[in-house]
Amino acid sequence: MKNLKFKKVYLFIAAMCTFMLHLPFAFSTGKKVAYKPIVPAPLSTKNNAFAFADKMYDSLKLNLCGLSIQAFEYAYKGYDFLKLKGKIANDNILSIVDFSKPSNQKRLFVIDVKNYKVLFNTYVAHGQGSGEAMATNFSNRPESLQSSLGFYTTADTYMGRNGFSLHLQGIEYGINDKAYQRSIVMHGAPYVSENYIFSKGYLGRSWGCPAVPEKLNKPIIETIKNGSCLFIYSENNRYLQQSAIINS
Template identity: 55%
Template sequence: MKKPAFKKVYLFFSSLFIFILHMPFVFAKAKTVIGFLDKNPTNHPVAAIDSPLVNTVNGPLVKIDLYDSLCLGSLGLARQAFDYAMKGFMVMKSSGELTNGNIISIIDFSKPSSEKRLFVLDVVHYKLLFNTYVAHGMQSGKEFAKRFSNKPKSNKSSLGFYETLGTYFGGNGYSLKLQGIEKGINDNANKRAIVIHGADYVNESFIHSQGYIGRSWGCPALPERQHKAIIDVIKNGTCLFIFSPDNSYLSHSRILNHGAGPMLAFK
């Protein structure tokens, strides 16, 4: 009757001994991996953006990648759009362009308008605040935005980096002014009255009927049921980046090419 009990005790202490024996190897491996990550910041594209730190057992604090931690890829945000947005965000922040460096909004025009392609991120608290539909200019394309312009009355979207300004009530109701900060690319935003506003054509019923949402005269229009909440979060000095894998923009943007050569002013 005593043998089963003795066997259980023996197995318990044997397992405990093996566990203790392997502990140094586990920690050594963890330190090696963590040390590699800390010495290779390029493995963390967002490391420079005050990434949150996670405490590890017997190891240093490790920075987490914002894109992966918020599963932005699975939500449809292109990695290229995110990386370019973060680069420009840091350029704007370091130059004192932003009065609110906690928030960044990314519009990914590599996606069709039938997908939720606006992402509003809190980079300090690592939160996805909004992910919703956004319109492009009627002359930029139907389902996809493919053509862009900085010219007044072009009815096309303009790519690049913007600083959000103040709000006002206009013909489209509660709206948000935008300042395009890339010369020759989007700096006519004020002249063109390119603003963020709500629109009844930005809704899923349009997607069901025609395969894409309605289009604007160039404004990044939002769903009426969400635009006020979004505007109140991103107003007054935050960064907005409108992305497309457009070769002309990518090669001419002084912000995205910042650091590739001599210092270039982007205004």
């Protein structure tokens, strides 16, 4: 008798469990509800500085000016890095020299990053030791007469043998940190002109300085002086792998 009662209780409990298991399906709408686990957001393939740089590049139509997107992305990333580190006093201006282009093209870009304006787009020379029409060789060594790649901050102005000039501070160790010692400055030069290009096919060359047209020398220097960021770029794998700022 006891076994019979136990059997009935067992059957009742089993029936209730079966009913409870099927209850959600009885009241369901027939639609599948996807299970969404909580997972971390995927990391972007580009950091925030690159993403913002791409938007600015498109907004300013810098491709129509001839500035490569790679040069601008790296320039803006470094500018953003240096700004966060408190290394630049004038964060309104970002200047880029794009040595991936020959000297008969306008490869200096001075950009107002606060107001989204290209202030200057003109010619700029490279060093005698860096190449003829294209700058392909770069050095931090004194008396090499070569240009140095990387990030600089602009310093004070002075009157020198090339007229109104701008001191530059190279801030990448082993890459351009000897710029001040080498007297690498921005100045005007008569060989940076369309007339020179017409006669030779390319600009004249400096002793490593980013020389600019004489007519634009003073307004460019007055715009970028006293602590703005200057980036000199080339598709140079050694620099791109070595730069601590590029790889930050």
